[in-house]
Amino acid sequence: MQSYLVTGANRGIGLEFCRQLAARNEEIFAVCRTSSDELAALDVTVYDGIDVNDPVALEPLALELDCIDIDVLIHNAGSYERADWDELDEEAFAAAERMFRTNALGPLRLTRAFRDNLYENSKIAIITSLMGSMTDNGSGGSYGYRMSKAAVNAAGVSLARDLASRTISVGMLHPGMVATDMTGGRGISVEESVRGLLARIEELGPENTGRFWHQDGRELPW
Numbered sequence: 358m359q360s361y362l363v364t365g366a367n368r369g370i371g372l373e374f375c376r377q378l379a380a381r382n383e384e385i386f387a388v389c390r391t392s393s394d395e396l397a398a399l400d401v402t403v404y405d406g407i408d409v410n411d412p413v414a415l416e417p418l419a420l421e422l423d424c425i426d427i428d429v430l431i432h433n434a435g436s437y438e439r440a441d442w443d444e445l446d447e448e449a450f451a452a453a454e455r456m457f458r459t460n461a462l463g464p465l466r467l468t469r470a471f472r473d474n475l476y477e478n479s480k481i482a483i484i485t486s487l488m489g490s491m492t493d494n495g496s497g498g499s500y501g502y503r504m505s506k507a508a509v510n511a512a513g514v515s516l517a518r519d520l521a522s523r524t525i526s527v528g529m530l531h532p533g534m535v536a537t538d539m540t541g542g543r544g545i546s547v548e549e550s551v552r553g554l555l556a557r558i559e560e561l562g563p564e565n566t567g568r569f570w571h572q573d574g575r576e577l578p579w
């Protein structure tokens with residue numbers, strides 16, 4: 358049995374991580390702002406009231422998990438607010454700041470909060486997006502979201518370098534376009550996406566730390 362901490366566990370991809378991991382009898386710390394009936398029905402330990410932007414909310418959780426080893430830290434919580442070229446008003450800039458805090462600083466802040474729970478061979482999976490890739494950006498737009506995911510990719514590479522001496526590996530993982538609230542239900546199923554993501558986490562180790570993968574196994578360009 359391995360221990361997993363999953364953020365954004367109440368719905369979407371995070372909930373499906375909890376479902377598939379619970380079916381494997383793993384130990385799951387399910388972190389969210391507000392729990393859901395679906396999450397409560399699973400054999401997981403739920404920690405709600407946790408906004409990944411809020412250092413004050415993270416403190417009691419870090420204390421509660423003090424001395425507990427985390428094998429895999431899954432940074433899944435994320436938000437998307439569309440803002441294209443002709444929509445860049447002050448509200449779009451405010452939305453970009455919110456996304457930067459949640460999507461880029463959130464994973465870094467949590468990794469820092471749980472640094473002593475990670476140990477030799479622990480893994481960190483950052484659920485990022487191909488929309489953070491410069492090379493893949495053929496359509497423009499989505500300024501704040503693209504910037505926030507590029508920023509978390511940069512943070513993930515630095516974490517991979519800084520934690521390598523502790524044999525902690527970091528993977529940046531794109532889930533595909535997945536049918537969740539974020540996409541208005543368009544895309545592949547959460548079941549398929551999370552099966553792939555868990556396979557990539559399985560393969561993650563010191564030999565491939567700090568790289569960017571599609572859930573289907575393809576390595577992605579920055």
Ligand SMILES: NC(=O)c1ccc[n+]([C@@H]2O[C@H](COP(=O)([O-])OP(=O)(O)OC[C@H]3O[C@@H](n4cnc5c(N)ncnc54)[C@H](OP(=O)(O)O)[C@@H]3O)[C@@H](O)[C@H]2O)c1
Nearest residue numbers: 365369370390408409433434435485486534535537538539
């Ligand atoms: N769906 C896709 O096609 C797709 C593609 C590429 C990447 N991704 C990434 O995959 C991850 C999961 O996305 P999803 O499709 O499952 O989205 P979703 O259905 O919209 O779920 C987002 C999750 O993140 C949580 N969250 C958002 N802001 C948070 C905050 N400040 N603090 C704590 N939790 C917060 C939400 O909690 P609440 O319920 O409290 O709002 C929810 O649990 C995200 O990082 C997203 O960027 C998704």
